[in-house]
Amino acid sequence: MRSPESGDADTPLQPTTEALFKECPRFRILVIGKSGAGKSSLINTAFRVQDDEGQAAVSNLMAGVSDINQEIICKANPQFVLHDSKGFENGEIENLQIVETFLKERGERADISQQVHAVWLCLPIPTAGGRIFETGIEKLLQMKMKGKLGRVPFIAVFTKYDTLLSRAKRLGSSNPEMEARKILTETCLKPFKKFEKEVPHMAVSKERGHEKTLEALIELTTDKVREQLPEVASIVLGVAQQVSPKVKIDSSIAVGKKKYWRTLGTSVSFLGKKLKDCFEVIRIDIVTVWAIEDPHQVCSLLSPMPLFLTILGHQHLRSDEFQAAILELVGNISDNRPGDASKALFAGLGTAVGFAATGPAAPALVPTAVVLVLAKWGYDIYRQIPDILMRLMAYVVHLILVMQLLFLVLAGGRCELSSPLIKTVITLYKDSHVKSELHIKIQTYANGPLFAGKGRDQTFEYISSLIREYYDCLEIRELKDKILAAHSIPEPPNTPRAHSSPATSD
DSSP states (O other): OOOHHHHTTTSOOOOHHHHHHHHOOSEEEEEEOOTTSSHHHHHHHHTTOOSHHHHHHHHHHHHHOOOTTOOBOOTTSTTEEEEEEOOOGGGOHHHHHHHHHHHHHHHTOSOGGGSOOEEEEEEEOOOTTOOSOOHHHHHHHHHHHTTTTTTOOEEEEEEOHHHHHHHHHHTTOSSHHHHHHHHHIIIIIHHHGGGTTTSOEEEOOOSTTOTTHHHHHHHHHHHHHHHHSOHHHHHHHHHHOOSOHHHHHHHHHHHHHHTTTTTTTTOTTTTTSBHHHHHHHHHHHHHHHHOOOOSSOOGGGSSSOOHHHHHTOOTTTTSHHHHHHHHHHHTTOSOOOTTOTTHHHHTTHHHHHOTTTSOTTSOSSOHHHHHHHHHGGGGOBOOSOHHHHHHHHHHHHHHHHHHHHHHHHHGGGOSOOOHHHHHHHHHHHHTSHHHHHHHHHHHHHHTSGGGSGGGGGGHHHHHHHHHHHHTTSHHHHHHHHHHHHHTTOOOOTTOOOOOSOOOOOO
């Protein structure tokens, strides 16, 4: 009988995201709304289809779609599939029947990837005494209330809130924001009240100061998808959406909980594996969830290529240099007790890598040194000792917070991912109080009573709590501002922030 350490040593560690994308490769969403309702702008912003070709693809395809069954997939972000439906204006009741048939047929499919995962009902906020509901819209909502359209989540998106604000300003209101909210309440919220139990709603605006309404829409949609559909659908939405760091965090934790993070404290998944392989499979899952666009993709070198590798196809974030830089963040967490069995794994790592010491024009890492550093991992095996477990915990938390900083800095397409940008992010994060505090907390946990004996199964919960505690802390926001300043990156005129609801207008 083989020992636990050797029994599965030759079996490759499989990324959790690979299995998830085999089950459900794309988030499937139906948008309903008449022409000019803000559908294409909403989709472009929520899923960050920012390049000209991608935006043209969404707008033009939606403009020409006459078949709700047509799948619209934009190559700028292939992690979602869009179905478009016209509104129900001018008595187009036949279109209501088409939507009903489509949702019922999709809802009856056993394959979760073929079901519709969410419906966004785009309703422009009426002005000059108009009505929020057309006859067809009200009938559709009534069918949803009666359970005739299955469990797919519906979200009503009140678009063009910025138009309402502009009108209030134009009419000379002393408090345009209050006036706009008053009109929104009278024209949208009150008439919609009888439907809100089954169909939650959001108002959205792309006006500066209200951009986070889109984040709120994504977060609401994710919550409803998680409540009503298998978890894989909400995780894939987390990968596809490109505006909410909170949803990225939640999806990262959900992926980790399925296997590798959940067993850090018990060694079930990693026992007997090479440490470099343990870190690599965690890196693949986290980078895949954040889906940060890299202008220098190397995917064309891989053929045939699974979708999850398309998502991961980032030259910078898949590189050994990036991996070594994250490991350097972890490197000094050891308490350096005599006889530290794993200390040698990190000895001299900072010197060999030279990440923080390089000048602005220099490459982030020295390739030869990186190869030597990472080679150390090839000879050491994961064992259930506190020092190695501390490093695994620190690696997960540091990598996610670094990915979040990159996500925030790149928001709105204000710049492209590059080696100098990654270097700045990691250098500033390395010197931050966040990193120091996390090391102290992880050391205290790993050397304390919670980590001993049965308490080890709490490791996942502790990692999750640390991420949730720090991802939105003041210093992370300040680090983002420092990174923007270091690279002279201006705040875009309409950068999504957060307010009360989500969407945008055409």
